[in-house]
Amino acid sequence: MLGLILTLSTQAQSIKGMVKDENGKPLAAANTTLHRANDSSLVKFTVTNTEGNYEFAGIGEGNYYVQFTHVGHETAKTAVFSHKNSGESQVPVLTMQKQGTSLQNVTVVARKPMIEVKADKMVVNVEGTINAVGNDALELLRKSPGVQLDKDDNISLSGKNGVQVYIDGKPSPLSGADLTAYLKSMQSSQIETIEIITNPSAKYDAAGNAGIINIRLKKNKSFGTNGSMNAGYNIGTFPKYNGGINLNHRDKGINIFGSYNYNWNKNTNQFLLYREQLDTLFDQRNTMFGRNKSHGFKAGADLFLNNKSTIGVLINGNISQNEMKTDSKTPISYIPTGVVDRILTANNESENKRNNVNFNLNYRYVDTAGRELNMDADYGLFRIKSDQLQPNVYFDPTMTNQLSQAIYNFVSPTDIDIYTFKADYEQPYKGGKLGVGLKTSVVSTSNNFARFNVIGNSKDLDVDRSNHFDYTENINALYVNYNKSFKGFAIQAGLRLENTNNKGESYALFSNGSINEGSGTTPLDRNYTNLFPSASVTFNKNPMKQWSFTYSRRIDRPAYQDLNPFEFKLDEYTFQKGNTDLLPQYTNSFGITHVYKYKLTATLNYSHVADMFTQLVDTTENSKSFITKENLANQDIISLNLSYPFMYKSYMAFMNLNTYYSMYQADFGGGSRKIDLDVFSFTFYMQNTIKFGKKKAWTGELSGWYAAPSIWQGTFESRRIYSIDAGLQKNILKGKGNLKASVSDIFRTLRWKGSSNFAGQLTVASGNFESRQFKINFTYRFGSNQVK
Structure with a gap:
C-alpha cells in the first residue's frame, strides 16, 4: 500500500508534454531538458519517445520551462509555467521548425554540455569550459578524452598514431615540431570546439589513420552589430599574458566578422636523457627557458545573394616568434668503472619565426528540395625560419679545464605553399541522401638547411653537411557517399579514390649558401592510387538502445621532414635524419557502438595498421645515436571507449x-x-560542473585525466601520468561580463617518462614543464545577442 501511495504521489508531481515537427507529426528522440525559470539551471534531462511524448517525474513546486534540441531543427523552448506539488502539469504541444526557418527575437540562454557524444564524433565545447582558460591548443588536446601526447608531443588517439589535425575543416600541412609550435601559438580564447572524429566518412580526406581532430575557431552568428573583448593572465614560474577582440555585423544581406588575439609568455621546462651505449654512459640534463609571442587574426564576409546562395571570403593567420635558451650538461662515463671521463656542455640558443596566412573563397547553395552545393578555393602559406647556435664544449670531470670545443650555427628556413580546390554536392536520392565530391591539392615545400662551423667571430658554411630539399605532394580525390534511413535501421556507405604524386629533390649548397642547381638528385619520386571504402549500419528501432557497426580504410603519408635524407645535429652525440624509403601506413578499422538512452555510449574498435610509422633511436659510430622514422611490420590494436554524461539539478x-x-x-x-612489444593501457577523463550561490550565479568546475603506462611510437614504454584542474566562474555586469579563474595541474603530476632498449642502446627520457599555473580571464560582450 505504501509503495502504491508513493508511486501515485510521484506520478501526480510530473510534468508532461508533446513535441511535433513542422508537418504536425510526432517528433521522436528530441533531446528534452527541464530548466528552472529564475536562473536557467538544468533540473532533468530526457528524450521524447516514438509518439513525441516526454515526462519529468518527481518535480518539486516552482516555475520552469522546457527546452528541446533535435538534429536538423532549430532549438526551441516553451514559455515559463508554474508547477504545484500536487497535481500534474500538462505543457502545451510545441512544434519544432527545421533549420533555416526564421526565429524572431530569440535570445539563446541555454549552456552547451561540456562534451557531446554524437554518432560520428565527440565534441569538446571549449567556450563553456572554465579550466580551458589560458591554455593553448596543444594543452587542450592533452586534456581531451582519448587523446595522448608522447615525449615529443606527437598526438595519438586511442593508442593509434597518425592523427590528422584540421583547422576549421581544413587539414593542416604541418607535422612534428612545426605542428606542435603552431598549436602552442593558438589560444583557447580563439577556439569554439574541438571535434574528435574517429570514423570519418568518404567526404573527408583519407589521411589520418587514428581519425581526425578538427579545431573549430570562433565565428559569431548573432544579428546586428556585436562583439567581445577578453584579457587573461597566467602565472607559474613566469608570468603570461593574453587578450583579444572579436567584432561582427550581420543583417539579412551580409555578415562581416573579424578577430584579433595576442599572446605573450615566458616558460621553462626540463628534459633528461639517460643513454647507455656499449661501455659508455651519457647522462644528459637540459633546462630550457622560452619566450614566445604570437598574433592571431581572422577576417571575412559572407554575402547572402538570395535565400539559397551565399558567397564568402576569409583570411586568417598566425604570426609567432619563439626564443629558446637551453642549458645542457652531459657527464660521459665509462660504465665498467662508473668514472666520469669528461663533461659536455651545450648551452644552445635558438630563434624561431613561424608565420601562417590562409585565404579562402567559398560558395554555398541550398534549396528547399534538399540540394546543397559547397565550393571552396584555398591558398595557404607558411614561412618558417629557425636560427640555432649550438656550442659544444668539453671539460674534464672537475669542470675546471676545457678539453676541446665545437661550435655550430644552424640556419633552416622553410617555405610551404598550399593550393586547394574542393566541391561537395548533396541531394535526395531514392529516399536517402546522395553526396559526391572532388578535391585537388598541391603542397609545395622548400627547405634549406645550412650548417656553419663557428670559429671565433667568423663562421664558414659546411657544404658537406648542408643541403636544400624541395618536396611537392599532389593529391587528387573523388568520392561518393550515400545514406538512407529505413524502418528500424539506417545505412551509410562511401568510397573515396585518391591519387597521390610526390617528388623530393635534394641539392648541395655552394660555399656562399646559394643552391648548386647542377647537384640535384631525386631520392623520392612516387605515384600511387588507392581506394578507401567506409560504411556504417545503425539499428535504431528502439531509440533508447541503438547499435552501430562501422568500417573504414585510411592512410597516413610521410611528412616532408621525415623524408629529407640529410642530418640535423641535436648535439655532438645525437642527430636526426629523414628516410626516403619511408612508406605510407594503412589502417583497416572495424567498430561496434551501442548508445543506451542517449547517455551511455560504448564503442569497441579493432584496427590493423600495416607499415606503421615508428621513431627509432638507432646507433652509429659506436657511441653516437641518430633518430629516424621507419616502418614497423604491423600494429594490431583493440580499444573500448565508454562515455557517460550525468545531470542532476545544478x-x-x-x-x-x-x-x-x-x-x-x-x-x-x-x-x-x-x-616485439604489447601493452594493455587506458585513459580516464572526468569533468564536473556545479552551479551554486544566490541565484546560482557561481559555477565551479573540477576536471582531471589519467593515462596508464603505454607505448609511444612503437618502441618507447611510458609510465603513468595524470593531472587535476579546478576553476570558478561568475557572470557579472548583468550577464555581459564573465570572470573565470582556474588552477591547472594542482598536484604537479604532469611529469612524463619513457624508456627504450633497441640496437644495444638503453635510452631513458623524462621531463616536465610549467604545468601548474594560476589563470584568470575576463570576457566582456557588447551589442546584439539575437539569433534569427
Missing part, C-alpha cells in the same frame, strides 16, 4: 574511459634490432 558531469590493447612487431635485423 550538477553536470561527463566521464570517459578509453581502454586498448596494442601489439607491435618488427624485425630490423634480428637480435636487439627486433621489436
Whole structure:
C-alpha cells in the first residue's frame, strides 16, 4: 500500500508534454531538458519517445520551462509555467521548425554540455569550459578524452598514431615540431570546439589513420552589430599574458566578422636523457627557458545573394616568434668503472619565426528540395625560419679545464605553399541522401638547411653537411557517399579514390649558401592510387538502445621532414635524419557502438595498421645515436571507449574511459634490432560542473585525466601520468561580463617518462614543464545577442 501511495504521489508531481515537427507529426528522440525559470539551471534531462511524448517525474513546486534540441531543427523552448506539488502539469504541444526557418527575437540562454557524444564524433565545447582558460591548443588536446601526447608531443588517439589535425575543416600541412609550435601559438580564447572524429566518412580526406581532430575557431552568428573583448593572465614560474577582440555585423544581406588575439609568455621546462651505449654512459640534463609571442587574426564576409546562395571570403593567420635558451650538461662515463671521463656542455640558443596566412573563397547553395552545393578555393602559406647556435664544449670531470670545443650555427628556413580546390554536392536520392565530391591539392615545400662551423667571430658554411630539399605532394580525390534511413535501421556507405604524386629533390649548397642547381638528385619520386571504402549500419528501432557497426580504410603519408635524407645535429652525440624509403601506413578499422538512452555510449574498435610509422633511436659510430622514422611490420590494436554524461539539478558531469590493447612487431635485423612489444593501457577523463550561490550565479568546475603506462611510437614504454584542474566562474555586469579563474595541474603530476632498449642502446627520457599555473580571464560582450 505504501509503495502504491508513493508511486501515485510521484506520478501526480510530473510534468508532461508533446513535441511535433513542422508537418504536425510526432517528433521522436528530441533531446528534452527541464530548466528552472529564475536562473536557467538544468533540473532533468530526457528524450521524447516514438509518439513525441516526454515526462519529468518527481518535480518539486516552482516555475520552469522546457527546452528541446533535435538534429536538423532549430532549438526551441516553451514559455515559463508554474508547477504545484500536487497535481500534474500538462505543457502545451510545441512544434519544432527545421533549420533555416526564421526565429524572431530569440535570445539563446541555454549552456552547451561540456562534451557531446554524437554518432560520428565527440565534441569538446571549449567556450563553456572554465579550466580551458589560458591554455593553448596543444594543452587542450592533452586534456581531451582519448587523446595522448608522447615525449615529443606527437598526438595519438586511442593508442593509434597518425592523427590528422584540421583547422576549421581544413587539414593542416604541418607535422612534428612545426605542428606542435603552431598549436602552442593558438589560444583557447580563439577556439569554439574541438571535434574528435574517429570514423570519418568518404567526404573527408583519407589521411589520418587514428581519425581526425578538427579545431573549430570562433565565428559569431548573432544579428546586428556585436562583439567581445577578453584579457587573461597566467602565472607559474613566469608570468603570461593574453587578450583579444572579436567584432561582427550581420543583417539579412551580409555578415562581416573579424578577430584579433595576442599572446605573450615566458616558460621553462626540463628534459633528461639517460643513454647507455656499449661501455659508455651519457647522462644528459637540459633546462630550457622560452619566450614566445604570437598574433592571431581572422577576417571575412559572407554575402547572402538570395535565400539559397551565399558567397564568402576569409583570411586568417598566425604570426609567432619563439626564443629558446637551453642549458645542457652531459657527464660521459665509462660504465665498467662508473668514472666520469669528461663533461659536455651545450648551452644552445635558438630563434624561431613561424608565420601562417590562409585565404579562402567559398560558395554555398541550398534549396528547399534538399540540394546543397559547397565550393571552396584555398591558398595557404607558411614561412618558417629557425636560427640555432649550438656550442659544444668539453671539460674534464672537475669542470675546471676545457678539453676541446665545437661550435655550430644552424640556419633552416622553410617555405610551404598550399593550393586547394574542393566541391561537395548533396541531394535526395531514392529516399536517402546522395553526396559526391572532388578535391585537388598541391603542397609545395622548400627547405634549406645550412650548417656553419663557428670559429671565433667568423663562421664558414659546411657544404658537406648542408643541403636544400624541395618536396611537392599532389593529391587528387573523388568520392561518393550515400545514406538512407529505413524502418528500424539506417545505412551509410562511401568510397573515396585518391591519387597521390610526390617528388623530393635534394641539392648541395655552394660555399656562399646559394643552391648548386647542377647537384640535384631525386631520392623520392612516387605515384600511387588507392581506394578507401567506409560504411556504417545503425539499428535504431528502439531509440533508447541503438547499435552501430562501422568500417573504414585510411592512410597516413610521410611528412616532408621525415623524408629529407640529410642530418640535423641535436648535439655532438645525437642527430636526426629523414628516410626516403619511408612508406605510407594503412589502417583497416572495424567498430561496434551501442548508445543506451542517449547517455551511455560504448564503442569497441579493432584496427590493423600495416607499415606503421615508428621513431627509432638507432646507433652509429659506436657511441653516437641518430633518430629516424621507419616502418614497423604491423600494429594490431583493440580499444573500448565508454562515455557517460550525468545531470542532476545544478550538477553536470561527463566521464570517459578509453581502454586498448596494442601489439607491435618488427624485425630490423634480428637480435636487439627486433621489436616485439604489447601493452594493455587506458585513459580516464572526468569533468564536473556545479552551479551554486544566490541565484546560482557561481559555477565551479573540477576536471582531471589519467593515462596508464603505454607505448609511444612503437618502441618507447611510458609510465603513468595524470593531472587535476579546478576553476570558478561568475557572470557579472548583468550577464555581459564573465570572470573565470582556474588552477591547472594542482598536484604537479604532469611529469612524463619513457624508456627504450633497441640496437644495444638503453635510452631513458623524462621531463616536465610549467604545468601548474594560476589563470584568470575576463570576457566582456557588447551589442546584439539575437539569433534569427
